[in-house]
Amino acid sequence: MSHQLAIEHDVVGVGFGPSNLALAIALDECASRSRLKCAPLFVERQPHFTWHGGMLLPGSDMQISFLKDLVSLRDPTSPFTFVNYLHKRGRLLDFVNCRTFYPSRIEFNDYLRWVAEQFKSRVAYGETIVAVEPVIAGQTVTSLRVHSRTLAGGETVRLARNLVVAVGGQPYVPPVFAKMVGDARLFHTSRYLDAVERAGLEGRAARVAVIGGGQSATEVTVDLHGRFAQARIDLIFRGHALKPSDSSPFVNEIFNPDYTDFIYPQPPERRDAIVRNFRNTNYAVVDSDLLDQLYRLLYQQRVGGETRVALHPRSEITE
Ligand SMILES: Cc1cc2nc3c(=O)[nH]c(=O)nc-3n(C[C@H](O)[C@H](O)[C@H](O)COP(=O)(O)OP(=O)(O)OC[C@H]3O[C@@H](n4cnc5c(N)ncnc54)[C@H](O)[C@@H]3O)c2cc1C
Incomplete structure (x- = not known):
């Protein structure tokens, strides 16, 4: 077992899929604007970045506009936009000529991997978080002890002041x-x-x-x-x-940030009812x-x- 308790991380992110990738970008922006110095570490169980690798089928396309990438809606001037990825790859004009908002999933995976590569010093790949325990001083939880395990069975323990869990969904076999x-x-x-x-x-x-x-x-x-x-x-x-899935414009507004702000504070039964009402957007x-x-x-x-x-x-x- 290896211990790294001496370092207390500001943020430990569980999983390094699109959610925590977007967070990595946002924290990086904060740090570069000196609003908040924050040293995150992300722990990802896959050995390298892949976005739903088992379903990167040839011919499969994104179901949302490329403008809903990791950052554009929050900061279209960010260097981590899909448009900048296309520019860096030398494909911007060709993509425009495709006249689509929906790139292939294979291309979007490449975009996400391109971003992930730029944060690789902040990611521990090939480790699964297996347990989280509170570190208590008196009556207060001062930090969290985060345990991870590699495929080979090695265990690492880290201290985190904040934990962001973005583990995605779990496969369901009835x-x-x-x-x-x-x-x-x-x-x-x-x-x-x-x-x-x-x-x-x-x-x-x-x-x-x-x-x-x-x-x-x-x-x-x-x-x-x-x-x-x-x-x-x-x-x-x-x-x-x-x-068919409903991606018509009025219905699609459920995915707008202000709709999330509206749904979040609702009581559970009302939230469930709203989600049921919009089920045909996704399920x-x-x-x-x-x-x-x-x-x-x-x-x-x-x-x-x-x-x-x-x-x-x-x-x-x-x-
Ligand atoms: C085939 C497919 C296609 C999709 N297409 C679209 C689309 O076109 N548009 C759209 O908006 N959404 C789509 N989705 C929905 C998808 O959930 C989101 O695109 C996105 O992947 C969610 O990101 P996430 O980071 O929250 O979760 P995930 O992408 O699931 O990432 C979670 C990460 O956490 C890691 N992890 C899990 N548990 C642990 C642990 N204990 N320790 C360490 N790491 C862990 C996983 O390995 C994974 O890399 C699709 C989903 C699937 C399955």
Whole structure:
């Protein structure tokens, strides 16, 4: 076990995804404007920066405008904007010629990695935070003791005055699949690219079931169809139909900062009701471009008289 208790960090960030990357930029700005000297350290369990690496599918695009990058809306003059990334990469004009607000996820991952690289001295990669304990003097918590572990089992303990937890979501595999946990044939989309390459589907008339009726399930269905020419893919979902996500302008205002300020202080049941009301912006819905793509694919199958992809609405896995 290695201890680093002597150094007390102003801020320890748990995870180094887009949330804490944006925080790293903001703290850096504060420090350079001398408003607040702050030395953050971010601890990230992945060995290097990747943004949802298991789903960096060729052909997948961002679902939000590139102007909602890590910093533009707060400070469009920042050197960490997506536009400056394009400029530094020598692609600004070409991107403009693409006439889109929605870069590919592969490009956006490269942008995020470009920013992450500039903060690498403040990140401990390959460490998972496993425990946090209060350090108490009298009645007061004076700091936090933060324990992390590497894949090889080494443990580090650090002291933090502030802790920012930005660990993202956790993959959810419903209990009905419990018996198959550990079977290489069952995998969550968060591991899709790695797992599908190892699944041995190449050149086989394999059958693959994709469970779910949202964006990731639909992306994976289309990807499997393109990736394995002989595979048969069944998309199984509870709803009556695959439904489009609502990104229309008035609805999209829910993501504005003042809307967040409005929702945050509401009592829990009111917050839940608001989130439910806006569910179709994000949950169990699919980008309409992708829906069109899948529909055309199914139609072309009918023209050719083959059934490689089949949809199973109103269906639930029970056993
Ligand atoms: C496939 C996919 C596509 C998406 N596309 C979009 C999109 O186009 N637009 C959009 O707005 N949102 C999109 N999202 C939503 C996504 O949640 C956000 O884009 C963004 O990744 C959230 O950033 P985050 O930093 O909060 O969480 P994450 O990106 O999940 O990052 C959390 C980080 O914390 C690390 N971590 C977790 N636990 C620990 C621990 N105990 N110790 C150390 N490190 C830890 C993880 O390794 C990870 O790197 C997408 C999500 C997915 C899964």
